[in-house]
Amino acid sequence: MNLDHVFPCGDPALDFAATLRARRSVRFEMFVSPDRLDAWYLESGLVDAVIPSRESDVERAIEVREAIYALVSARLAGQEYDRGALAVVNGAARKPPATPQLTPAGRWTEASSEEVLSTVARHAVELLSGPDVPLMKECGNPECTRVYIDRSRGMRRQWCGMESCGNKLKAQAYRARKKQAQASAAR
Template sequence: MNRDHVFVCGHPALDFAATLRARRSARFEVLVTPERLTAWYLESGLVDRITPGREGDVREAVAVREALYRLVTDRRLGEDFTPEALDVVNAAARRPPVTPQLTSHGRRTEATPGQALATVAGQAVELLSGPDVPLLKECGNPECTRVYIDRSRGMRRQWCGMESCGNKIKAAAYRARKKAAPATH
């Protein structure tokens, strides 16, 4: 399968929240069509098969994603949860989630877009009420707004991912140093 989406945050709910990129600047929306939403659910490993989505599924997913991002930000900053965002995520989490089935060939997970979204919302509830909250960090790239779980030794990780942000920042810093260094002949 061709993977168009990036999964570097260490948790499906955080990767889902990161489907709107560069929130402080260019704002790149990943979930622009029902097909892109379906692709995210498949590529995330949440489902093996999903019924085709509609525009309403995209609007609902974006609303849940934005509420989830607000709650992640609230928790990361040690603030009280925003009540409206809490209501949106909890309402989605109350719906029936994805239910894996056992087949003669192994595990198979088929779902509707609503079930997939309910599963992401349920995962968000578990994350934001669980032991990983102190490990939530925002990427050190000023253009990136991904939040990830930092399980590195000493919590020294600076980037959401080396390929997505770390290499870009390191290369830019190297070029800046080379440009600033006096030429030696």
């Protein structure tokens, strides 16, 4: 399987919300087709097989994703939840979730898009009502809008992931220091 999605956030609901990247600048939508949505479901590890999604499933997934992001953002800002976002997430969570089955080969989960979306919404409910709330942080990269769970020692993690944002910002800071040192030496 070719992995196209990344999962640096520490919770499936946060990784799902992060599928619209760079919300404050040039937005990058990951769910451009039913195939891309199905790929996320599979790559997330929430299911082993998914019944192929339709365009309406993508629209519903984006609606739930945006509601999750609104609730997470409100929680980070210490604001009240938007009632519409609550209704969307709770409505999705009320649907039957993806249900694992025991097979001779082990655990196997096949689900519809609606069932996987219910599972994601349930993760959001658990996250936003659970003990990890104080560990949620937004990435320190101003271009990135991912929120992640900081389980690092001393809660000093600054980026959603070193591969994506951390290395990029460290390289930028290094180049800026080098440029400044060269400018100072030239004087």
